[in-house]
Amino acid sequence: MNDAVMERLKQAEPVFYPNPHYDPKQIRKQADPKVDDAARRLERFAPFLSLAFPETETYNGKIESPLVHVPHLAHRLRAMHPFAGTLWLKDDARLPVSGSIKARGGIYEVLLFAEQIALSQNKITTDSDYAVFQDPAMQAFLSNYEISVGSTGNLGLSIGIMGRALGFRVTVHMSADARQWKKDMLRSIGARVIEYKSDYEEAVRCGREEAERSAHTHFVDDENSEDLFLGYAVAGMRLKEQLLAENLTVDASHPLFVYLPCGVGGGPGGVAYGIQNAMGPHAHCLFVEPVQAPCMLLSILTQTHGKRSVKDIGLHGKTEADGLAVGRASTLVSQKMTPRLDALFTTDDASLYTHLRLLYETEGLFIEPSAASTFAGPSLVQTWGQYPAESLHGANHILWATGGGMVPEKEQRDFLAR
Numbered sequence: 001m002n003d004a005v006m007e008r009l010k011q012a013e014p015v016f017y018p019n020p021h022y023d024p025k026q027i028r029k030q031a032d033p034k035v036d037d038a039a040r041r042l043e044r045f046a047p048f049l050s051l052a053f054p055e056t057e058t059y060n061g062k063i064e065s066p067l068v069h070v071p072h073l074a075h076r077l078r079a080m081h082p083f084a085g086t087l088w089l090k091d092d093a094r095l096p097v098s099g100s101i102k103a104r105g106g107i108y109e110v111l112l113f114a115e116q117i118a119l120s121q122n123k124i125t126t127d128s129d130y131a132v133f134q135d136p137a138m139q140a141f142l143s144n145y146e147i148s149v150g151s152t153g154n155l156g157l158s159i160g161i162m163g164r165a166l167g168f169r170v171t172v173h174m175s176a177d178a179r180q181w182k183k184d185m186l187r188s189i190g191a192r193v194i195e196y197k198s199d200y201e202e203a204v205r206c207g208r209e210e211a212e213r214s215a216h217t218h219f220v221d222d223e224n225s226e227d228l229f230l231g232y233a234v235a236g237m238r239l240k241e242q243l244l245a246e247n248l249t250v251d252a253s254h255p256l257f258v259y260l261p262c263g264v265g266g267g268p269g270g271v272a273y274g275i276q277n278a279m280g281p282h283a284h285c286l287f288v289e290p291v292q293a294p295c296m297l298l299s300i301l302t303q304t305h306g307k308r309s310v311k312d313i314g315l316h317g318k319t320e321a322d323g324l325a326v327g328r329a330s331t332l333v334s335q336k337m338t339p340r341l342d343a344l345f346t347t348d349d350a351s352l353y354t355h356l357r358l359l360y361e362t363e364g365l366f367i368e369p370s371a372a373s374t375f376a377g378p379s380l381v382q383t384w385g386q387y388p389a390e391s392l393h394g395a396n397h398i399l400w401a402t403g404g405g406m407v408p409e410k411e412q413r414d415f416l417a418r
């Protein structure tokens, strides 16, 4: 079975891989004190966020997105490949501040750094009103520090926008896949952007090395950061509240299936971890990757946890799903997710545009190509046969639409025309 999957990976053919290491006994409804701590930190920053980014007021200073019922999209998808249950879209493209899932983990890590410095220099206590982070004096103080990151684009945007809003100096090391408008936007708000002709891995390596030479620089390490992971994980308890508000339960006859686009893994890994802690083993998580960059599938299939690159199996790694153009998975996430993922699958680039357009036509929502990678998920689970057909009638499927909120209009039109 592994050999057959590996063969399809090498041929860049779409593949569905039921994870043989999946072990629901290890998934329990239980609070992780570190995730609770991250959630409380985000609440402390809510007064600052509502001042600096008034669009966060919808969720009282929280950076959160709507859970959208998408019956028209479901109808059209079913006409192609049937599946039972109710379809939802978690619209992270509509996340305030930076319009992608990176506004969860990336921004959390910037806020954490700001808080740690301010606490250590006695500028605040954890009981302070964090609106103080809007004060010019505080921002002048934080301008002595720098935040740096390597990115395919969206992480750089999130770190850059929040870093600059707090007064930090910001450097973003951008891989060749990154879109021009993201670099332009970052420069326009005063971030330093360093461009690389090579891929994401190289941009991260150079950024990490440069940051190590400076004592006042914090490098946001997308490949290894536990803080990023915890910031993403807060999504789980918030999703639970949104499901309750819709009167939805998660149990054996109402299983939840969540489909998450995966790049290096921190975003989907953190979110999946948070969801399972909040809702237990009937919350099933699946990752999807482009056929040219299936780094997490390769990592879990071979149990090499980030040691192997998709280039090692002959793939070039280039994809229209720029947010997922990652050749090597996060070691931390690969290990953590090995017993927790039901399955992983891949998708080709052409279907990204078909699905992106389908969502726009049926529900009027625009998302970017990476975020449209999940749409085959519900029908794949249906044909898989792992779950009894009766239970799938009560299922809720969530497509995690990871980004697209900041894509300029001209680019949106180009994407829709593809």
Ligand SMILES: *Cc1c(COP(=O)(O)O)cnc(C)c1O
Pocket (backbone or CB within 6 Å): 100, 101, 102, 154, 155, 261, 262, 263, 264, 265, 266, 267, 268, 269, 323, 324, 326, 368, 370, 371, 402, 403, 404
């Ligand atoms: C970054 C990103 C992802 C994947 O997140 P990782 O942490 O890299 O796995 C998915 N979709 C979009 C739009 C992204 O920007």
